[in-house]
Amino acid sequence: MRSGNTVNVAPHDAVVALAAEIAITAAAEAGLAIRAGLSGALELRPKGGSGDLVTSLDLRSESIIVGRLRRAFPDHRIMAEESGLLDGADEAWCWVVDPLDGTNNIAVGLPVYSIGIALCHYGVPVFGVVHEPTTGRTWSARRGHGASGPNGPLRRHRTPPPLAGPTLAWLQGYPVARTDPTARALRLTLESGARRLIQLWSPLLCWIMLSRGDIDGFVGYRAGVVDLPAGSLIARESGITLTGFDGAPLDDRIDPVGQEVSFLAARPGLLSDLTLLVKSAADVTVSGLGGPAIPISR
Template structure:
C-alpha cells in the first residue's frame, strides 16, 4: 500500500470509531443547521478533527480541505487532502445506517489516493492512481453494460437546489423508463464506491461539492469507469453536476440528461 494511502486509511478508521460511538448514542449528538436542508453534527466535527490530526501527524506541511474546517493551508500546497468526515449526515441523524468517511489526496492538482470507509459494514474502498481500486483489498471493476436496459442507477435528489427539481425529475423519468430500477440511498461517496464495485451501474447527481466526490471519482476511474459533468466534459468539480459509470453506458446516460439541462445545468 502507498504510504500516503496507508495514512488515509488510518485517518478514515479513526474517524469511523468516532462515528460508531456517536451512532450508538444518537440522543447525545448535537445538531446544527448550516443552511437549507444542510446539517452538521458534533460527530461531523469530531470525526473531521480525528482525520486532520492523523494526517498532520505524518504530513504537517500538507494542505487540508475539509467540509467543516474549510481550507487549512500548509507550506506544501502541492499536496491537498480533501475530506468529508461523514458523508450521509442526514442518514446518520435519522439513525439510517448508511454513511461513510471520504478522504482523497491530490498531488499537483491530480487525484492520487482515495479512501471511502463505511464504518457500519466495515467496508474499505481504496484506490491509488494507476494501481486500480479495491474493496477490502480485493480488486473491483465497474460493470460494462452496452445500454440502459437491466441496469440499476444510483442518484441523489437536489434537496439543496430545489430550483432544479423540474429539470432533475425530467432526467430521472427519462432514465427510469429505460433502466431496471433506480436507487437513492443518501451518500454520494458510497454511490460512487458502489459504481466502482459494480453494485450499481451508474450514478448522477446535481450540485455536489468536491469533498463529496473526490475520493469516489478516483475509485471509479481506477475501477475502469469514467466521471464527467452533465455535458460529458470535466467541469464537475466546479459545477457539482456529476455522472459516473462505464465509458459506454455513460454516453447513454448523457443522452437522457442533455435534453433537460437548460442554461443553469450545462455549465
C-alpha cells in the first residue's frame, strides 16, 4: 500500500468467485485447527529480535491455508507470514496470508486472535476474508461488491462520536522500538484526543471493529503489510476511508516483497479531524522512559 490514487484493475470474476469460496473454507478449517491446538501444550519461540512470537499453531494454520490455495491455484504466488514469498508462474495473482493474527495474545491466555487471507490482482486486493476462531465468525469482501459478516452486509451507522471523543485503535509494527520518538508522540497525542485508545495485538480484528462501527478510527504506524489487505479491503467496502499520514488517499497496491505502511482509517465525518490530530503529533516531544526495561524487585 502507498499514498496515492487507487488503481482499478478488473480481474476475472470467475477466479475471484472461486477464490472467495476456497479462502473462506481454508480460514474456517485453520480456525478449527487452532482451537483444537489450544487444548494442548503451547510451544512458543521468538521470531526475530522484535519481541514477536511464533507457535506451532501459526505453522499448522499456515500449512492448512497454503495447502488449500496451492491445490486450487497452483500458479498463484503466495506471501505468507511464516513462509515468506512462495513463487508461482502467474505473477498477476498473489495471496497474502496471516495464519494467526494475535499470537502474542494467545501466549498470555487472551482469546483475541484471527486469521486473514487476501487475494491480490497485480497487487490490488480484490478479495479478503477475516475469520475469528473463538466465535467461528467470518467477515469478507469482494472489491466493488461490498462487505458482509455473519449477519449479512456490513452497514455502518453514521452516528457522531461521543462528546468525550472518538474511540480509536492503534497499531505499530513489530520493528518499531519502544523508544521510537514518532510512535511515542503519536500514542500520546491520540490518547489525549480520544475517549479511548485500544491496542488489540490483532489488527485484523481492529479492521472488523471499525467496519462494524464499534470504533471510530484506526491509526497504524509502520505496520507490516501482511496484516493489512484482508482487513482494509473489508473496511473500504463497508464505507471506511483510508489515507496516509499526509491525508492523501492510500493506494491499495501490495508489494509482494513486503513493506511498512503508515495509515489513517476512519468512519465518514471523522477523517479530517483524525488527520489534524496525527499531524499535531509532529510538535510533541516525549522525554524519559528510555533504555531497557528495569526489573522490579519484590
